Amino acid sequence: MANQRNNLNSVSQNCESESKEYLFKILVIGDLATGKTSFIRRYVHHLFNSHYRATIGVDFALKVVQWDPSTLIRLQLWDIAGQERFGSMTRVYYKDAVGALICFDASKSQSFEAVKKWKEDLDTKVTMPDGSPIPAVLVANKCDLPKHENFSDPSFLDDFCQNNGFVGWYFTSAKDNINIEETASLLISEVLGKVRCSGKQDMDNDCLSIDGVSYIDNKKAHCACRI
Amino acid sequence: MEPGFEDEYDLVVIGTGLTESIVATACSRIGKKVLHLDPNDYYGDLWTSFTFPQLDDWARRHVQLAGGKNLPDNGSQHQQQQQFQSQHNHDQNNPSEKVNNQTSNIGISLSKVNLTAGEMVYPWESGINLISNVEPVSYMINEAPEKQDLDKATEEEEEDVEEADDETEPWTFEKLSTERNWGIDLVPRLLYSRGAMVNLLVSSNICRYLSFRSIERILSCLPGTDELMDVPCTRQDIFNDSYTSLIEKRVLMRFIQLCLELERRPDLIEGFEGFEEQPFIEYLRSKGFTPLLQHLVLNSIAMVDPTTPTQEAMEQLKRFVSSSGRFGNTPFLFPFYGCGEIPQAFCRLCAVFGGTYCLKRTIDGVVAKDDVINSIIVGSQQIKCQNLVCSLSNVPKSLLVPRQVTNISRAIFISSGSVKDSQCAGSLLRFPGPFPILVVESSWASLIAPKGIFVIYAWCDSFTGNAKEDLLPIARKLFNFESGDEMNGKPKLLWSCFYNQATVDCSSITDKYQNLYVTSPPVNELDYDVAIEEAKSIFDTLLPDEEFLPRAPDHDEIVIEGTQTNQEIDLD
Numbered sequence: 173m174a175n176q177r178n179n180l181n182s183v184s185q186n187c188e189s190e191s192k193e194y195l196f197k198i199l200v201i202g203d204l205a206t207g208k209t210s211f212i213r214r215y216v217h218h219l220f221n222s223h224y225r226a227t228i229g230v231d232f233a234l235k236v237v238q239w240d241p242s243t244l245i246r247l248q249l250w251d252i253a254g255q256e257r258f259g260s261m262t263r264v265y266y267k268d269a270v271g272a273l274i275c276f277d278a279s280k281s282q283s284f285e286a287v288k289k290w291k292e293d294l295d296t297k298v299t300m301p302d303g304s305p306i307p308a309v310l311v312a313n314k315c316d317l318p319k320h321e322n323f324s325d326p327s328f329l330d331d332f333c334q335n336n337g338f339v340g341w342y343f344t345s346a347k348d349n350i351n352i353e354e355t356a357s358l359l360i361s362e363v364l365g366k367v368r369c370s371g372k373q374d375m376d377n378d379c380l381s382i383d384g385v386s387y388i389d390n391k392k393a394h395c396a397c398r399i
Numbered sequence: 400m401e402p403g404f405e406d407e408y409d410l411v412v413i414g415t416g417l418t419e420s421i422v423a424t425a426c427s428r429i430g431k432k433v434l435h436l437d438p439n440d441y442y443g444d445l446w447t448s449f450t451f452p453q454l455d456d457w458a459r460r461h462v463q464l465a466g467g468k469n470l471p472d473n474g475s476q477h478q479q480q481q482q483f484q485s486q487h488n489h490d491q492n493n494p495s496e497k498v499n500n501q502t503s504n505i506g507i508s509l510s511k512v513n514l515t516a517g518e519m520v521y522p523w524e525s526g527i528n529l530i531s532n533v534e535p536v537s538y539m540i541n542e543a544p545e546k547q548d549l550d551k552a553t554e555e556e557e558e559d560v561e562e563a564d565d566e567t568e569p570w571t572f573e574k575l576s577t578e579r580n581w582g583i584d585l586v587p588r589l590l591y592s593r594g595a596m597v598n599l600l601v602s603s604n605i606c607r608y609l610s611f612r613s614i615e616r617i618l619s620c621l622p623g624t625d626e627l628m629d630v631p632c633t634r635q636d637i638f639n640d641s642y643t644s645l646i647e648k649r650v651l652m653r654f655i656q657l658c659l660e661l662e663r664r665p666d667l668i669e670g671f672e673g674f675e676e677q678p679f680i681e682y683l684r685s686k687g688f689t690p691l692l693q694h695l696v697l698n699s700i701a702m703v704d705p706t707t708p709t710q711e712a713m714e715q716l717k718r719f720v721s722s723s724g725r726f727g728n729t730p731f732l733f734p735f736y737g738c739g740e741i742p743q744a745f746c747r748l749c750a751v752f753g754g755t756y757c758l759k760r761t762i763d764g765v766v767a768k769d770d771v772i773n774s775i776i777v778g779s780q781q782i783k784c785q786n787l788v789c790s791l792s793n794v795p796k797s798l799l800v801p802r803q804v805t806n807i808s809r810a811i812f813i814s815s816g817s818v819k820d821s822q823c824a825g826s827l828l829r830f831p832g833p834f835p836i837l838v839v840e841s842s843w844a845s846l847i848a849p850k851g852i853f854v855i856y857a858w859c860d861s862f863t864g865n866a867k868e869d870l871l872p873i874a875r876k877l878f879n880f881e882s883g884d885e886m887n888g889k890p891k892l893l894w895s896c897f898y899n900q901a902t903v904d905c906s907s908i909t910d911k912y913q914n915l916y917v918t919s920p921p922v923n924e925l926d927y928d929v930a931i932e933e934a935k936s937i938f939d940t941l942l943p944d945e946e947f948l949p950r951a952p953d954h955d956e957i958v959i960e961g962t963q964t965n966q967e968i969d970l971d
């Protein structure tokens with residue numbers, strides 16, 4: 173675990189096989205009961221039930237994706253922890269994220285109204301290392317239910333994404349497993365594009381961790397630490 | 400849609416300052432149901448890190464609160480004072496003003512409150528203001544307004560393209576305000592790398608949310624001068640140091656060896672060569688320490704007064720030496736993004752263990768029977784709770800017993816250079832005296848300011864009662880105030896803010912309710928020992944038989960309900 177944290181968003185290159193590994197922190201946000209947890213459960217654990225007890229003590233769900241023969245991606249999907257859901261997330265939640273899924277319930281109009289707010293909030297709290305906004309995909313969930321009339325014309329959501337800086341959107345259903353993989357793939361490819369062209373993020377070299385490991389050898393002045 | 404809270408919690412906590420956050424997290428961690436509210440729209444209360452615009456707002460709000468009076472500035476700041484007042488004026492409809500405007504009306508109609516025999520409803524007003532004498536001043540030259548407008552678009556574009564330009568282009572108030580990467584602390588701290596906070600973060604595994612940068616150097620202001628010297632912290636430093644003579648180097652080496660020995664043999668401190676109760680300065684003199692060495696050891700390493708008993712001073716030295724060499728040259732760490740990350744890291748863990756968070760919210764009233772609070776009222780909801788923890792500023796004045804308050808003087812300086820030639824240093828500096836002043840320099844390298852910017856903090860127990868009077872002499876030693884005079888080698892001061900922060904030990908500040916616990920405001924300390932001690936003591940009173948912040952499992956140690964991974968433990 174310590175290892176993963178230290179390499180957050182970074183690339184570890186294996187010279188022999190030319191293969192690359194990435195770790196991406198992805199935020200899953202949106203209004204109450206839009207299906208954030210269900211989406212993650214479906215994507216990571218291939219499960220759906222209509223109610224679960226909250227899992228206590230977890231920051232994120234981890235999904236390992238073999239993107240192509242030479243690229244392995246570890247996706248950390250950060251749900252809104254238990255109850256930060258009143259919109260009061262800590263900066264710890266946003267820190268170092270490289271992508272986001274913003275969910276709303278396509279069977280109702282209500283939760284869509286908050287999407288813009290979530291996107292604005294996201295963009296003020298986290299950016300890519302180069303300062304650009306992190307890629308975000310709009311998730312129109314619960315498409316197994318009858319869609320609200322606002323969303324019957326797909327060009328409406330196309331325009332909305334264009335105007336609000338989303339990289340794209342999907343009608344999804346966590347219940348019937350519709351477009352879950354597609355949504356994740358779209359986000360991964362966007363994040364990969366950004367990370368690859370910005371090159372390796374060097375912040376981690378500059379960062380000490382304090383989880384009991386003492387880096388006594390690492391005495392260069394600019395080094396940072398995780399305790 | 401306004402989501403509601405649940406009807407019952409074990410613990411309700413008001414204020415997301417560090418002490419309250421530790422208590423909340425410790426309770427949530429061992430399975431208690433916690434509701435954590437804060438009337439502010441940001442985490443951390445006084446323990447927060449602000450962006451520059453947030454800080455500027457905060458300062459101006461406090462100036463207004465105090466009647467908006469500006470002490471006369473000296474002539475050189477005339478221009479800036481004007482600027483300050485004009486901002487002040489168009490600030491009338493500032494949205495964040497609303498934050499402090501809590502209504503004292505109870506949102507639920509009294510007939511709807513469920514009262515059993517003997518219960519009464521009491522309104523809950525926000526408490527005392529701990530901040531006073533706030534004086535923000537901008538020293539930046541503002542361009543002529545027309546020129547500014549014309550340049551604005553191109554200026555912003557250029558910013559992204561070439562960061563190097565920042566150094567030549569003068570900083571303006573607007574430019575600082577549009578930058579986003581800020582983490583300016585109201586209550587800055589450093590962590591001893593083997594101190595109480597680091598130990599707690601490691602043992603609780605909350606360290607997974609934080610990262611740190613080591614403080615590179617300890618500076619000392621040579622007596623009678625404005626000159627800052629690097630205090631040698633390692634063997635190499637001592638060898639290379641140009642201030643100390645060969646003999647001094649040898650004395651210092653031998654002394655550090657002794658301190659290291661103390662770590663292994665704590666028994667040596669007791670009965671310390673007959674000096675244990677004697678002033679430390681006497682001991683140093685007896686060992687042939689020159690005035691320079693005395694100055695360095697007393698002020699920069701032990702950080703004690705000359706009259707401190709030797710035994711106590713040696714304990715301080717032990718603390719310093721045992722934290723040295725763990726990560727960097729000095730014993731100190733500073734969090735990336737600012738100290739405000741620390742309370743938030745606790746809150747995140749609290750939430751991950753089921754704690755409910757809501758900012759911009761506080762309680763409107765309590766339902767109590769005799770001296771026990773049975774439930775609280777939040778908006779239109781009545782919520783049962785077993786215990787209530789509040790930070791001092793969230794407790795109604797009427798519940799407090801009179802206490803002697805300590806006043807801390809604080810200052811924040813934003814400059815475009817380091818106090819001593821460096822591109823990105825983190826530094827600690829202590830000015831001795833009857834009221835010693837601590838100075839912490841942090842820089843953009845800790846991701847608390849845009850590239851090239853330094854934020855320097857100073858604080859001390861107030862001796863004049865006014866932060867500016869206490870700290871201005873130090874500011875004059877460190878910074879270049881006048882814009883024309885850049886030849887003295889000091890960094891250019893861009894913005895500063897002086898303020899006083901009151902503190903008081905709150906362990907028995909109210910006797911009204913037996914299940915109300917009040918946490919103290921930040922005290923004058925460098926690390927977090929006092930805050931942790933207080934949080935632990937409240938926790939131990941609430942839950943005497945429970946472990947305080949046991950290690951939180953990492954992701955790969957937790958099983959998700961319904962999956963088949965078996966190396967993991969189900970916590971439900």
Ligand SMILES: Cc1cc2nc3c(=O)[nH]c(=O)nc-3n(C[C@H](O)[C@H](O)[C@H](O)COP(=O)(O)OP(=O)(O)OC[C@H]3O[C@@H](n4cnc5c(N)ncnc54)[C@H](O)[C@@H]3O)c2cc1C
Nearest residue numbers: 386388389631632633634635637655659700720721723724
């Ligand atoms: C003004 C000042 C001057 C100082 N001058 C000196 C000085 O001249 N010389 C000095 O030694 N200290 C000096 N110190 C103290 C110094 O900063 C550290 O406290 C000291 O280096 C800690 O290391 P240690 O070896 O004594 O103890 P520990 O850190 O407990 O280490 C014990 C032993 O284990 C080794 N070790 C520990 N961890 C590792 C690791 N990860 N990899 C390899 N080896 C490891 C160490 O090298 C050491 O031999 C000074 C402090 C001050 C304030």
Ligand SMILES: Nc1nc2c(ncn2[C@@H]2O[C@H](COP(=O)(O)OP(=O)(O)OP(=O)(O)O)[C@@H](O)[C@H]2O)c(=O)[nH]1
Nearest residue numbers: 203204205206207208209210221222314345346347
């Ligand atoms: N029909 C249908 N129901 C869904 C779908 N996804 C989620 N739900 C239901 O919607 C409700 C809320 O789902 P959650 O996954 O808990 O939503 P959430 O966004 O995590 O909610 P909070 O954590 O409370 O903010 C549950 O009853 C789910 O069963 C879907 O794709 N189709």
Ligand SMILES: [Mg+2]
Nearest residue numbers: 208209210251
């Ligand atoms: Mg959920």
